[in-house]
Amino acid sequence: MLSSAATSITVVLIVFFLFIEGAGVFTKKPIEEGFLLAVHSTNPIKKLEPSQVKDIFDQKITNWKQLGGKNEPIVLFRTEDITEFYSDEELGENFEHFPAKIDEYVSKTPGVIAFFSDKYKAKNFHGKELEINKIKIFEFLSGEEWFPTAQPIAQMGVKALIYGTLWVSFGAILLALPIGLAAAIYLSEIARKRTRNILKPLIELLAGIPSVVYGFFGLVVIVPLIQNVFGLPVGETGLAGSIVLAIMALPTIITISEDAMRTTPRAMKEASLALGASHWQTIYKVVIPYSASGITAGAILGIGRAIGETMAVLMVTGNAAIIPHTLLAPLRTIPATIAAELGEAANGGLHYQSLFALGCILFLITFCINMMVEFVTNRNSHKKH
């Protein structure tokens, strides 16, 4: 009683912590804290979308005309560029003339877009500060570009990551479930005792291998194999991830479903055989329905491992944040993103919180799957009686 209460409290606390951190992302602007974007005072543009700012600084948009402004080439200005226009003496020994010089430069360059800290904004700044909206939940979920460290404006679109996660997990389950079930049936119903005593420990051994080892195995063996078999330019694909995850999920699925199948009462099986059913008919009319809840439990745990797995996936899927249309293309999953980026994200910053928000999304996905399975098994057990 006490231990289950403690477990529940721990889980609730972890979820609470996750969501508190994750929600922080929606209170922030995608621009680095304390920085601003400014244009010349005569520029008619008042507001830019994050994607437009990125295209400007990538020099894909080079004229204000493309954004509905005047026909004026865009001039980029970052704080460190100031040294190209003014000498150190002009800026002052302790940079005391810095704000004035930025102001001067911005007001004499009509096509400028300047990115600098608001500490260096002169008191009577002559440029015009651009408005930047806070990140909205809808934009976060539907954005297609993931550049959390991009300057001056971070691109926080997680659609590609969500799709990547779902594709890989779905592929893994598609591979692991039939193979796992077949193996479980073989072990529990068909194999002799001696064969089972050898095979079962071997399968369970698979569960003990560290995931990095699976990842390396995938990178060295499965990736080149996929590349050659499908004649692809690149072998790091969603399929490679799915295969590695399927191998990792197999022991869980096999062990749990086999245990469930073995609990089928001998009397039920014998009754079925006595009625004239063949061995196979007994398996799929009696054993599988009887152990359905155990099999689903195994499948859920398998899916859980597949969705949440980080290291192995990080190594074999290529991690390109694009929306996948096939399993034969590189993709990036949520767990891999968190694992790869959390180390460098500043504590409490926008990037850090957006990774927590990704964790929330992952949590919701697994939660939904669990609820769905719960619902389905409940309905089934209802039918039985």
Add this chain to the structure above:
Amino acid sequence: MTIKTKLFLILPLIGMLSCGKAKNEDKGTEDKEGNTTSITIKGSDTVLPLAQKEAEEMMKTDSKVSVTIVGGGTGVGVTALLDGTTDIAMASRDLKTEEKLKFSEAKKEIEKVTVAYDALAVIVNPANKVSQLTREQLEKIYTGAIKNWKEVGGEDAKIVAYSRESSSGTYEFFKEEVMDKKNYASDILSMPATGAIVQAVSQTKGSIGYVGLAYETKEVKQLSVSYDQGKTFVAPSVASAKDKSYPISRPLFYIFDKINAAKVKAVVDYALSPEGQKIVLEVGYVPLN
């Protein structure tokens, strides 16, 4: 049993909640037990292996100094130096204007010592016919404007470009130095480690990637790079990085507060000594002279 279970469950949670805070705490830069000076070095993950090796060797011979080394990236190191929570910041790039301004605001005079050079080599699969590229071509490949080897004088094959993860200093350096600060295309594959890039490039025919000079192997081919629109191409090597003819190289720094100069002298001197420079070569970077 139940109390034990409870403890087991709660302890990691407490640990988790508190570790966020612990990061910001002062590491205790100086404790004068006996005559031991303890020095904290923090910053770039690129410099980390070098600093670590040097510190190990140094502590073997000099028992009076105890060195603690923490990674986290150049930005982390510089911020820590600003806050006074580290004695030396490791940096794989020069200070940004922003950072210089912050130091001058805090009225801190800092000194920057170059301890080694690092060069990035652009690598392709050995089966690739292309053996040289200009900076502009590299930029276009990584921003997604060039997608086929045909466009840069190779076979008709899709270019598969590998990069490091965005948390890596190498990622930022390549972006600033080679890509003119433009963002990577979103279909660039990103790998969690340099070793993984070498492995992937060696087994993928149309691939291109960038790695530190220390990682060169026979399984991949290094490209010569031109920074003057194709007039001269320079192959990456320790020699060409040393005489600065190879363009994609960067100095690695130790940065410290001048007030602390006497305290950190032992570490800095060791890094610049012949033994220290020998370690530079062993770790795979380019020594100063």
